[in-house]
Amino acid sequence: MTYDEAVETSRAPLRPAPRDRELVRFATLAANSHNTQPWMFSADGNEIAIAPDFKRRCPAVDPDDHHLYVSLGCAAENLSLAASALGWRASSLFDGERIVVALEQAPPAASALADAIPVRQCTRAVFDGRPAAPEILHQLENACREPGVAAILMTDRNAIKKVTDYVLEGNSVQMRDPAFMRELVSWMRFNETDALATMDGLFSRVSGNPSLPAWIARPLLRLFFTEDGENKKYRDELDSSAGVVVLAADRSDKADWIAVGRACQRFGLQATALGLKYSFVNQPVEVTALRGQFAASLGLGERRPDIVMRLGTGPDLPRSLRRPPELVIQH
Ligand SMILES: Cc1cc2nc3c(=O)[nH]c(=O)nc-3n(C[C@H](O)[C@H](O)[C@H](O)COP(=O)(O)O)c2cc1C
Structure with a gap:
């Protein structure tokens, strides 16, 4: 697989099935510190849990895992938005170790934010100086x-x-x-x-x-x-x-x-x-x-x-x- 093919595969449009795999794919497109992807997911019925993967922590830049947990929050947000777009209302709670996202069937809620998930990127470039309205x-x-x-x-x-x-x-x-x-x-x-x-x-x-x-x-x-x-x-x-x-x-x-x-x-x-x-x-x-x-x-x-x-x-x-x-x- 070439680099471009790998990018296209991971950023393909959201499909309704297989639901958990698709929601996890969209969750992983989140911003995350050094792109270490410091997460593991598990699915059980209508619950998807996001847990830290401490093997991927960055002790020098992030000694207290502060940005590791911010990265997990980014993934949880993507997962919830993608779930809503597919007709699953997501409610999350942090149990001290994992973020548990509970899914409940609901009318699909398409949103500009969900649509932006596969397109979003961090752009480390000089911008054009134009002010924002x-x-x-x-x-x-x-x-x-x-x-x-x-x-x-x-x-x-x-x-x-x-x-x-x-x-x-x-x-x-x-x-x-x-x-x-x-x-x-x-x-x-x-x-x-x-x-x-x-x-x-x-x-x-x-x-x-x-x-x-x-x-x-x-x-x-x-x-x-x-x-x-x-x-x-x-x-x-x-x-x-x-x-x-x-x-x-x-x-x-x-x-x-x-x-x-x-x-x-x-x-x-x-x-x-x-x-x-x-x-x-x-x-x-x-x-x-x-x-x-x-x-x-x-x-x-x-x-x-x-x-x-x-x-x-x-x-x-x-x-x-x-x-x-x-x-x-x-x-
Ligand atoms: C908590 C957190 C901290 C980050 N810190 C930096 C940073 O200091 N400098 C930087 O260039 N990018 C930083 N990033 C962006 C990541 O490097 C970027 O999300 C990752 O490489 C994946 O690339 P993408 O967001 O373009 O998909 C940070 C992202 C997160 C979520």
Whole structure:
């Protein structure tokens, strides 16, 4: 199978049957940290459970599994939207270990957000600088509405500049941290063959970089993947963005991190449905030493900022891969 065929297979239109396989396929199309796909699914009657796969955790960038649980929330949101589109009303609860999604038959509820699931992608590219109209911003804010989660949407250039400073400072800290770099590189996939071998990770072309044999790409990383180069890239990306959104839960526990994931996934889907692009710039919330100052700069008080995303108008990039449902459904 070629890379493009694998993308097409995982992103084929939603079919009503086999129901559980299809819902899991759509759940796995969610955004997730480093594309580790840190989840396992199980189905029992009209219940589908999503459990963390701790073998796929990222101890360097995410030592307390904060973004792992956000990723599970993203998957739960996709699953619920896909279920509604197929005529199954979904209600979820977190039992302390797994998200259990109960399905009840209901009239099918097609939605622009469900339609956006196979199209959505994180676009790590310079956008075109066009501002977003107020009614678009309003729809994006609405998409983030989730009990216990605050969304701060910024379009003022000075506010975005302040966030940019934190992103650059965070990026510098991370790129000087050997453990962070080792972990990041271990999830990089430098060419189609390597990406297809694992169906996970960060494929170079998805981020706008060339596809190369790993033995050539690895030594070149030192030359081309530098602190200054990445800082310039992030500055250009943020300068060209129409806005930045920060999500912060009222409490800092697994249930609230999952809630943040749901809001964050809906934001990405709504942006996609509106023809916009988005990507994550999470450095200020990933670097512990910066997180408190970043929270204070946003007036968040004791609350922990969980996610930072930018949005705007930009190009289509190649889509990322997902492991097929057979590999993530436990029997
Ligand atoms: C909790 C979370 C944290 C993420 N952090 C970052 C990040 O800091 N930088 C980045 O470029 N992408 C980040 N991403 C995006 C993922 O890398 C992306 O979702 C994954 O590679 C799959 O690609 P796709 O969303 O385009 O399908 C994050 C996603 C999630 C859900």
